[in-house]
Amino acid sequence: MKILVDRVTATPEAMSFSVSPQWLAQHFGGAGQAAAPEGLTEDARFDVRVQRIGADILLEGELSGSLDLACSRCLTRYRAPIRERFRLVLEPAGDRVPADPEGAAALAHEGLYLADEIESGWFRGPEIHLDRFVGEILALAVPVQPLCREDCRGLCPRCGIDRNVASCGCSEERPASPFAVLAPLRDADRK
């Protein structure tokens, strides 16, 4: 996924890329990659409009598809549609070098350096590779606390039953004392 800088003009050009689960696993599947989401269920679409504004390049568009997620309350896996809009303004890097080594390497090898909030950055050279940016946008689309539904009742903390599909007799309160189970015996003694 790349943009040829020479081709970018003041007239917005629409481009569309397909993001497959395989591609994602290849680029972000390694250990320690925070950008890897829980999983795309099928190919996602990365639609972008590219335009030159003065010396800058503006990228606007959205990533859409669906994710396979695990509910944070009941652990059920479910599919959630995603639609993440983005707007990225890139300035020519010129002679500037990003302070962090990772950013400097990205600018040198991928022609793209992203600032922290990934709404701005620098570009350098004839090609801007978007792979890392797509990964970041996808990571943004993954909910911090996935819920299979707004009112998911979750699992019973005591017996583990899924309270969306069944109910159990567990009381919500903790037993008053670990010896509470002995109470009936004690009472029987008194009879």
Ligand SMILES: [Zn+2]
């Ligand atoms: Zn749930």
Ligand SMILES: [Zn+2]
């Ligand atoms: Zn229970």
